[in-house]
Amino acid sequence: METSLESPSELEKLTLALLHSRGEVERLREREAIYSSLLGSVNAVLWAFDWDAQRIIYVSPAYESMFGRSAALLMADYNEWRNCIYPDDLEYAAQSFAEVLEKGAIEAREYRILRADGQLRWISDKCFISQRGGEGLPTIVVGIAEDITEKKQLEGELHRLATTDVLTMSSNRRHFFECAQREFDHSVQFGSPLAFILLDVDDFKKINDNHGHQAGDQVLQRIAQCGANALRRGDLFGRIGGEEFAALLPGCPPDLARQIAERLQREVQRLGFNLEGRSFGVTVSQGLASLRDDGSLDSLYARADAAMYQAKRGGKNQIVLAD
Numbered sequence: 001m002e003t004s005l006e007s008p009s010e011l012e013k014l015t016l017a018l019l020h021s022r023g024e025v026e027r028l029r030e031r032e033a034i035y036s037s038l039l040g041s042v043n044a045v046l047w048a049f050d051w052d053a054q055r056i057i058y059v060s061p062a063y064e065s066m067f068g069r070s071a072a073l074l075m076a077d078y079n080e081w082r083n084c085i086y087p088d089d090l091e092y093a094a095q096s097f098a099e100v101l102e103k104g105a106i107e108a109r110e111y112r113i114l115r116a117d118g119q120l121r122w123i124s125d126k127c128f129i130s131q132r133g134g135e136g137l138p139t140i141v142v143g144i145a146e147d148i149t150e151k152k153q154l155e156g157e158l159h160r161l162a163t164t165d166v167l168t169m170s171s172n173r174r175h176f177f178e179c180a181q182r183e184f185d186h187s188v189q190f191g192s193p194l195a196f197i198l199l200d201v202d203d204f205k206k207i208n209d210n211h212g213h214q215a216g217d218q219v220l221q222r223i224a225q226c227g228a229n230a231l232r233r234g235d236l237f238g239r240i241g242g243e244e245f246a247a248l249l250p251g252c253p254p255d256l257a258r259q260i261a262e263r264l265q266r267e268v269q270r271l272g273f274n275l276e277g278r279s280f281g282v283t284v285s286q287g288l289a290s291l292r293d294d295g296s297l298d299s300l301y302a303r304a305d306a307a308m309y310q311a312k313r314g315g316k317n318q319i320v321l322a323d
Ligand SMILES: Nc1nc2c(ncn2[C@@H]2O[C@H](COP(=O)(O)OP(=O)(O)OP(=O)(O)O)[C@@H](O)[C@H]2O)c(=O)[nH]1
Pocket: 167, 200, 201, 202, 203, 204, 205, 206, 208, 212, 213, 214, 215, 216, 217, 220, 241, 242, 243, 312, 316
């Protein structure tokens, strides 16, 4: 049978279609190889979850290295994922995950996991609705989980630097007053006792002049240690000026506050310094104010400050209780 140039035969059409689909298959294969290598190289786990069946339907290869667990087990049972979440964070992780149904996307979601080898890691796990369920279709949630442990450590370090006095490792002035304000508001709201101690090193200029600035620094460090020893858990302690420290004692009635200030006074009196063969001691003056009808933290602080100056005027090395 003859075929015209204008109208290809059925065989030719079939051959062309076959060649075309072979090319398509080849292109798909190449694309899949690129996606696989991308998924293998990114340091993040991509996942897809069938909400109705409560089943993970896809997890990218990084899961095994990031979580230190088997992807096959996870695909078989979603509880594998839940089980690796650090117990204190489980409720938050489950609750924030459920919120995706309502909000469509949850981008700020961070929790800790315990890898199979026992390592604790921080995970950022963003999730998005990829397909809304209905008319026979399941609801599909997709997500991206990244290991942010190093970022968290860095944030912790930055927070420590921003809130700590480098010389004495106690809270710096800004951080002390920020925390003190929270405690003050709490005490006023619940009518619970609160005490403020202001402590100033006596004749510190002489210590610097007689023994050198480094000796002065050592004195400040040791006084900060006395503060840590004398105070209770939950008390705040900070260096709020050159040679001035403050303590805030939440829930502490006046009598107990006085005992704590006396313990601190004794701790400081017991300190002994020996530098280049010369030994010396140090004393402090303290002002102690217990919360009364102070309308603000500033007012409580001012009463402790006035008491401290009274202690200085009264001969130093003593505690004065505010009126
Ligand atoms: N070594 C050291 N000295 C400091 C630091 N910050 C402040 N000072 C010194 O602390 C001294 C404080 O002196 P004054 O304010 O006169 O107080 P004082 O000598 O303790 O006198 P009184 O408070 O009346 O007992 C000054 O000499 C400051 O230079 C510090 O970080 N290290």
